Amino acid sequence: MRVSTAQFYFQNSQQLTNKQSSVNEQVNYLSSGKRVLSAKDDAVAYGTLAGYKDELANIEKYQRNITQAENRNSLQDISFANAEDLMQELKQVFIQANNGTLSDDDLTSLAEQAGNSLSQLLDIANTKDETGGYIFSGFQTKTEPFAIQPDNSVNYQGDSGVRELQVAKSVNVATNQPGDVAFQNVRNAQGDFTASYGTNTSGFSVNSATIADPSSYDTVTNPPNYKFAFTAPNDLTVTDGNGAVVVPTAPYIAGQTIAFNGVEVQLSGNPLPGDEVDITPEQNISIFATIKRAISWMEVGTNPVDPVLHAVDYAEILSQVDQALNHMTTRRSDAGIRLQLIDSQGSNHADAQLNLASGKSNIEDLDFAKAVATFEQSKVALQAAQQSFVQVKDLNLFNFI
């Protein structure tokens, strides 16, 4: 084919431009180490990459949350561990107190010791985290959750708010246990009712009083409190808050279950005629109330007004102290279970992160061996084009005229 001079130069310059831009492109890939620099390079991969980046960003977020949740739950765990120790101590003190050989002074000093435990426990319940917020006040992190009153009773000022952090797409983990759950809601050792004794000459006590059948527990028709009255010879009558009889007068056989209105009550001991007990609904007893009661019991000293009732009270308080100790253990294991969950989520994320990162790298990152080979190839092509151009351009007939 006939080639015009202009065409020759046009084509050569076009070739050189193309080869140069190809080399430039390869340099860009090589210097960034990426295969997809802009959406144009590989639109499909770019879209997929966005998904990977999203997921990785989410995992990063979860991992930050996991660290936070771990810190918060660990702090709770430690607090409950300390509280557990304190309750253990208190239980020992209280057991020690029930010893006939002790003097009033001994009891006072034991009561003081228990008082110390109370203030230490209070200190734990009012723990702050690194942000200066109270950890046991629910959402009211700026309000001191527990304040002791002059009469040793303790009020809860926080709320039941549970703060949660997202640690996986659909897993939220609680980062706190509100103070009411932690220290107030200790199950009543006796069940759903608390007993208050009138005359108790026999030393009988309420073993358990529970709402066994909630569907027949009718507080409108037969409102509490329920009064158990023993009359001679060995009859028992139970009346409700209105004075209506719920269990008609009948002989009481020791150990029998008294059932009425969905409630089941078991007594221990042999009540004597004239003995009376009222049961009031109370599902939970605050740990502080229990300690306060224990302290008051010890402060009574060696000569209580009613030794029989004093002894009954002791048994009741001790079982409630036990209950409180168990409660602390439960709370602690609750925090522990959360830590476990957090841990396992954390390792899940670590695995997923590795997978995603390698997937992302497969799509996005440059195959250096291949890229270097392509680069070399384009470089050689450019060089060849340049050299041949230089050599051919001198071939001109005019040079020979």
Add this chain to the structure above:
Amino acid sequence: MSINLYQTGVSGLLAAQQQLATVGHNIANVNTEGYNRQRAEQNAAPGIVNGGNYIGAGTYVQDITRIYDQFSFKEQLLSQSNLGNADSLNTNLNQLNGIMTFSGNAITGSIDRFYQAMNGIADNPNDLGLRSIALSQAEIIASDFNTLNANFDQLEKSTNGEIGQIASKISQISLEIAKINDQVLQNKDLTVAGQPNDLLDKRDQLVSQLGEYTSVNTIQDANGVMTVMIGNGATLVAGITPLTVRMRSGDPDPLQTKLQLVSRNGNVALDAAKLGGAIAAKLEYRDVHLLKARSEINRLALVISETLNQAQSQGLDLEAQQGRDLFTDVNSSALQASRVLAYSANSGSLKPSVNITDVSLVQTGEFEITFDGANYRMNKKGGSSVNLGAVGAGTYITAFGFEFNETSGVPNAGDKFTIRPTENSASLMKVTLTDGKGIAASTAVGANADANNVSDGSVNIINVTNPATARAYTEGVNAKLTIDVYESAPGTFDYRVYDAGNPPPAPVIAAGSFAAGTSALIDMPPAPATSAFQIEISGAPVGQGTLAREKFTVSDVFGPGNGTNAGFISATQEKAIIAGGRQTFSQGLAITTAAIGSKASSAELVANTAEALFTQAYNRNQSTSGVNLDEEAANMIKFQQAYQASSRIISVANTIFDTLLAAV
């Protein structure tokens, strides 16, 4: 006889001179764009009869022609238009791809950082530092959108500038071609033979320049006058009459400028899509690709603004006030009005506006609403029309997440409006919250299940429209709310909502029942008061009979440590909202960017192909018409020798003459 020899020699000399002149002309124009090589056509002069023989009388140059193949020229012209189109689109889309990729990465990054801060607030809602970080990150998101939008504005402006330049260039070429036509016509009168080669080259060169901008068709009449048509047959040059191309404002969007052909008899609109060449590419880029990218970015800004504002409004800030808008309200009156563009031909006084009702349904395209005299009809560009309803209703609900409102005035039949539901969302996006305390991290009310509940039934608080009222109603008007539920008959759950401080038999606040598998939604406070929140009862709260119902307590949960709403806000990052709930924010952005990237990469392929085709056509044309210096050098030697030989003839004739004279 020798006189004949003289003449023959002189004719050879003259012919060789002309040949050499032509070679020189070719060499001189070796680099002239559009130049077609010329050739002197030499003929033998007819012989003179002498003694029964024809004796040759030398030579003459009959004609100097240009070596021109009109078919290969036309082919080159066509591929020139295609190349102009593909090249221009490729350049523009490549630029858009770059902007979208890098701005897109910036936006994704700032969205990510904003959510990081928000997530931090969920953990530690009391931290004013975190709150102000979240706010400044939100400002960066807004400014990223503003910047990207400003970039789009700039692109649109520069594209319009280019279109204007091309239009004036076309007009200029039109004038020049007409002038050359005129000269060609005049030349025809003067000379009978021979063509004004260089004039024709010049004209072809102009046509080929024109071909870069638009597709061209030419017809030559017997006098060599050329009629030039552009696009789909619109005459640009009719003989010696040039027409010009002018830009005028678009309608209804003045920035979507249109082109028209200006002649003495009036103006004709040019159909941009059919123009071909670079100008069609510019118009396509502006009206299709740029418009789409802009509208997708606008939609993203719209969805982000509305989603975060909405999430804010469900919670309470540090001062127990309902969360105020984080970003500009998507239904601010400025935005509502700017979403409607009225055609200039409208004769009615209707001033409509568009109100966004559900961002997840909003589409990126344009809609056109026409008033037919009785009803408003809406159609999505390229879709079928929907009757919105009779005039005068005030508000017209559409299936695309927006409402068309008659703000004031009345329309006349035939009035048309273009609706762009997402218009201006990115450019007007601003952070309106000024204090980090204003971030509504806390929820207002929360529901707790009673410890004695036996089932997995649950109560949730949803659709909080007024958290402050919700809070006051829950604890204030009432002393906490109690919800109790039980299975009154198999598969039927009866619920009651009452004031915990004033339980039944006192009158309850709300009561009702729902079937298993469904859930109950209870407005609180109940009608006729305006609902501030809803209680949703779901699952199977079976309970243990009328006396032992499942109980839930709704209480005021506002507190400095309550970061639940911040958790909700930060969860919107993972929520698929855009395009009918299919894409998250970053997915939406990635899809938009990837779509532009794939268009850019296919435009590159098309441009490469167009370039190859053009090169081929150019080569074909050049192989016929281009100057080859080697060839010219050979010709030069050839004609130089012819010249020398002719001189020799003269000298021989002279010698003969001298010999003759000496003999006398």
